[in-house]
Amino acid sequence: MEEKEILKRLRFKFPVEVEDSAVSLGDDVIVIAKDALLPVATFLKEKAQDYAMLLDLTCVDFRGKEPRFEMVYHLFSLSRNIRLRLKVRLSEQDLWIDSLTGLWKNANWLEREVFDMFGVRFEGHPDLRRLFMYDGFEGYPLRKDYPLRKRQPPTRLRD
Amino acid sequence: MSGDKKKRPPAGQFITTQFNSLLGWARKFSLFQYPFITACCGMEYMSMVCAHYDFDRFGAGWTRFSPRQSDMLFVVGTISQKEAPVLRTVYEQMTEPKWVVAFGTCTVSGGIYDNYAVVQGIDKIIPVDIYIPGCPPRPETVLEGFLKLQEKIQHQEQEWRWKKKKS
Numbered sequence: 001m002e003e004k005e006i007l008k009r010l011r012f013k014f015p016v017e018v019e020d021s022a023v024s025l026g027d028d029v030i031v032i033a034k035d036a037l038l039p040v041a042t043f044l045k046e047k048a049q050d051y052a053m054l055l056d057l058t059c060v061d062f063r064g065k066e067p068r069f070e071m072v073y074h075l076f077s078l079s080r081n082i083r084l085r086l087k088v089r090l091s092e093q094d095l096w097i098d099s100l101t102g103l104w105k106n107a108n109w110l111e112r113e114v115f116d117m118f119g120v121r122f123e124g125h126p127d128l129r130r131l132f133m134y135d136g137f138e139g140y141p142l143r144k145d146y147p148l149r150k151r152q153p154p155t156r157l158r159d
Numbered sequence: 160m161s162g163d164k165k166k167r168p169p170a171g172q173f174i175t176t177q178f179n180s181l182l183g184w185a186r187k188f189s190l191f192q193y194p195f196i197t198a199c200c201g202m203e204y205m206s207m208v209c210a211h212y213d214f215d216r217f218g219a220g221w222t223r224f225s226p227r228q229s230d231m232l233f234v235v236g237t238i239s240q241k242e243a244p245v246l247r248t249v250y251e252q253m254t255e256p257k258w259v260v261a262f263g264t265c266t267v268s269g270g271i272y273d274n275y276a277v278v279q280g281i282d283k284i285i286p287v288d289i290y291i292p293g294c295p296p297r298p299e300t301v302l303e304g305f306l307k308l309q310e311k312i313q314h315q316e317q318e319w320r321w322k323k324k325k326s
C-alpha cells in the first residue's frame with residue numbers, strides 16, 4: 001500500500017507541479033512540470049521517502065505530438081524495495097532540463113547519453129559532452145527524424 | 160591456366176617464376192595472424208583456432224598480439240565508426256606483405272546493423288582479401304575461406320627485397 005501513499009504525499013506536497021499520476025504494472029508513475037524536477041527529486045531522495053538509487057534516466061521522442069520529448073527517470077528505494085517512475089515532458093523549442101548530477105552522481109553519464117542521442121541540454125551539468133558518438137558527429141541519432149541510412153564522414157584518431 | 164597455350168619462358172625468367180612460386184608456397188603456410196576481435200564472432204573464431212577445428216593445421220596457428228609482427232589481419236566482429244581509425248592504424252602498422260580477412264557479415268557489409276554507428280563493411284577503411292560471410296560463419300566456412308586465401312597467396316605476384324622493379 002506504500003505505492004499509493006507516496007503518490008498521495010507527492011500530490012499533497014506539490015499540488016500544482018504534479019500533472020498526472022498513475023500506477024502502471026505495479027509501479028508508481030508520476031508526471032511533473034519541468035520546473036519542479038529538482039524540488040521533487042530532492043524530496044524523493046530525503047530519508048523519509050528514501051529513493052536512494054537512480055536506476056536509469058532516458059528520453060522518449062514522440063514525434064508529431066506536442067510536447068515532443070519526454071524525460072523518464074527510474075528511481076528505486078533500496079530500503080523499501082519499491083520503484084517510482086518520474087516523467088517530465090519537454091517541448092522541442094525549449095529543450096533543456098535541470099541536471100540531477102548534484103543528487104545522484106550516476107546521472108552524469110546518463111545525461112551525457114541523452115544529450116548525445118536526443119540533444120536535450122542539462123542545466124548545471126559539469127561536463128556536457130557527447131558520450132558515445134565522436135566529436136564532429138552532426139545530429140542526434142535516436143531522434144525519430146534522424147535518417148536511418150544517413151552516413152557521416154569518417155572520423156580520425158583522437159590525440 | 161590452360162596448358163596448350165603455355166610458352167616456355169626464357170631461362171632467367173623461369174627462375175624468377177619458380178622463386179615467386181616458392182615464396183608463395185612458403186608464405187601461405189607461415190601466416191602470423193593478428194586477431195582484431197570486437198564482437199560475438201570471436202566465439203566462433205576461438206572454436207576455429209582451438210583444437211576442435213585446429214587452424215594450426217594450415218600453418219596459421221600463431222597469433223601475434225602486436226600488428227608489427229603479423230601479416231594476416233583477422234577482423235572479427237562489428238566495427239563501429241568510432242573504432243574505424245583504430246583499425247586503420249593497426250592495418251598500417253602491419254608488416255608487408257599483409258592480408259586482411261573479413262570474418263562475419265558485420266565486417267563484410269555491416270550486417271544487421273544498418274545504422275548510424277556501424278561501418279558498412281570494413282572495405283570502406285582498409286583493403287580486404289577474403290570475405291567470409293555468415294552470422295557467425297561456421298568454422299568450416301572460415302577454413303574454406305582461409306584455403307581460398309592460401310590459394311590467392313600462392314598465385315599472387317610476390318614482393319621481395321632485391322626484386323627488380325618493373326619499368
